[in-house]
């Protein structure tokens with residue numbers, strides 16, 4: 001057993017007995033782990049109001065090959081108030097967290113993914129809340145998540161003809177093979193093929209730093225289709241079989257409250 005100081009992002013919490021909390025944590029050093037914080041729900045000095053989505057610093061009594069690890073001395077490092085206070089941002093974050101909960105099954109270290117996730121949460125916290133932009137940047141993050149876990153896609157060029165994609169053409173993603181092609185390049189359309197706007201492929205190909213700039217202007221319907229595509233891609237490659245409630249919720253949410261400046265060309 002080792003006792004370590006640790007930074008973690010809380011992916012999910014569950015009350016346990018009178019005053020304790022079970023937490024699914026994504027840690028920099030141990031990947032996804034299951035922790036028990038005893039006595040944390042009390043109103044005395046030991047009580048810390050931890051919630052899903054917080055970045056915490058804590059001590060962990062880590063036992064390799066065990067399922068549950070004891071967590072003590074929790075301190076909240078970031079609580080991302082603008083995500084917490086906004087329904088759309090919370091919904092976007094929850095899709096990402098649900099895919100991480102289903103898709104990361106090991107306790108191997110994922111330091112780059114941890115830093116990537118942290119940067120995204122800060123970005124989401126600071127960004128303006130505009131429906132289509134939130135959905136597109138979430139899609140980019142999900143393809144990035146798949147990439148960090150070994151299933152990256154080259155969004156830069158066609159695997160059949162080797163050419164780069166123009167922003168105005170449609171490109172074809174074969175989900176089960178992780179291949180991107182021009183719409184009309186061989187082989188013929190497969191069952192898991194999805195068409196993406198070329199502007200979206202170009203946006204996904206750009207480095208992460210440009211994530212808030214140059215976001216293509218797509219309709220809510222196109223952005224929603226892209227998010228579904230990214231979720232299907234993650235579910236296929238990360239072997240997630242259960243239904244994503246958070247994705248259904250996001251659909252309802254964005255269908256119910258169209259954001260100003262979007263919705264043009266939506267013929268539904």
Ligand SMILES: [Zn+2]
Pocket residue numbers: 158159160161162163181182185
């Ligand atoms: Zn091609």
